[in-house]
Amino acid sequence: MMAQRLFGCGTALCTPFTADGSVDEVALRALVEWQVGAGVHMVVPCGSTGEAVTLTPVEHRRVVEITVEQVNGRVPVIAGAGSNDTQRAIATSIEMKAIGATHLLHVTPMYNKPPQRAMLAHFRAIADGCDLPIVIYNVPGRTAINLEARSCLELAVDPRFVAVKEASGNLAQITEIIRERPDHFAVLSGDDSxxxxxxxxxxxxxISVVSNAVPALMTALCDAMGRGDLLEARRLDARLAPVIHAAFVESNPIPIKAMLAMMGHLRDQLRLPLVSLLETHHPLVRAALVQAGALAS
Structure with a gap:
């Protein structure tokens, strides 16, 4: 029997840090518990929003381990395991499976700029090396390469690939994948807007950034669309719009960490080369949270 296709709101989890810059395990557990309690359909640790590129391998493992423990089987845990070194991506994938992740998130290889045929070889080698289901992550704005619709669909026929997080911002490309994908393959927006x-x-x-701060709202939008209630989904989208705008006034996850700090969920602590949100943006961010009902005025 084929597993149910992934659906709904997956939170691309922030990684909380303590004042000395280490992983804040207490805050991470609380964040994961809040997300699951708010109804999110899946959680995604150690992606771009989780500052995975600045985590050591030991920290990466620990963040996913804590997430798996706290989730305790209630929702899928899609662990970031991507690398622009295919062998490293395979090794990380094997480790993520060993600690209980249910799925893997694999980004297109950044910096190397492989052609389409090389990206296909990269993803297939990962699937051969670890038997967890894979969510492909296409984010040209961060990687400088685009996985074209034809390439994505070529991977999608393989049941080891179960979804794409599509953050190209190209609706024509995304809708081509939606039209032609096999039944098991989910198409998840990589852009909140x-x-x-x-x-x-x-x-x-x-797979959402803003659901870190407003998990119930983004989950409700997805649920409304799932039951065909476009009017309610449009109302929720309008309510989310100021938060989405504010969450990207600087590079992600700078603004979303500022939001979570304002709400008391974690410290406004990032790792270089990222720094905290400019003070001049704080009124906009705070006002967006108040408008969404996530923060008292």
Whole structure:
């Protein structure tokens, strides 16, 4: 029997840090518990929003381990395991499986700039090396390469690939994948602002940045679209719009960490080369949270 296709809101979890810059395990557990309690459909540790590129291998393992423990089987845990070194990606994948992740998130290889045929070889080698289901992550704005619709669909026929997090911002490309994908393959928006549009075209949800701060709202939007209630989904999308705008006034995860700090969930602590949000943006961010009902005025 085929597993149910991934659906809904997956939170691309922030990684909380203590004042001395180490992983804040207490805050991480609390963040994961809050997300699951708010109804998110899946959690995604150690992606871009989790500052995975600045975590040591030991820290990466620990963040996913804590997430798996705290989730305790309630929702899928899609662990970031990507690398622009295929062998490293395989090794990380094997480790993520060993500590209980249910899925892997694998980004297109950044910096190397492989052609389409090389990206296909990269993803297939990872699938050969570890038997967890894979979510492909296409984010050209960070990697400088785009996994074209034809390439994504070529991977999608292989049941080891179960979804794509599509953050190209190219709706024509995304809708081509939606139209031609096999039944088992989910299409998840990688851009919060396009969630409604992607789902209206038949997509399955979002791996979200803003759901770190407003998990119930983004989950409700996905649920509304899942039951065909476009009017309610549009209302929720309008309510989310100021938060989405504020969450990207500087590079992610700078603004979302500022939001979570304002809400008392973690310290506004990032690792270089990222720094805290400019003070001049704080009024905008705070006002967006108040408007969404996430923070008292």
């Amino acid at each position: 396009l969630t409604l549009s992607v789902m209206a075209h038949g997509g399955d949800g979002v």
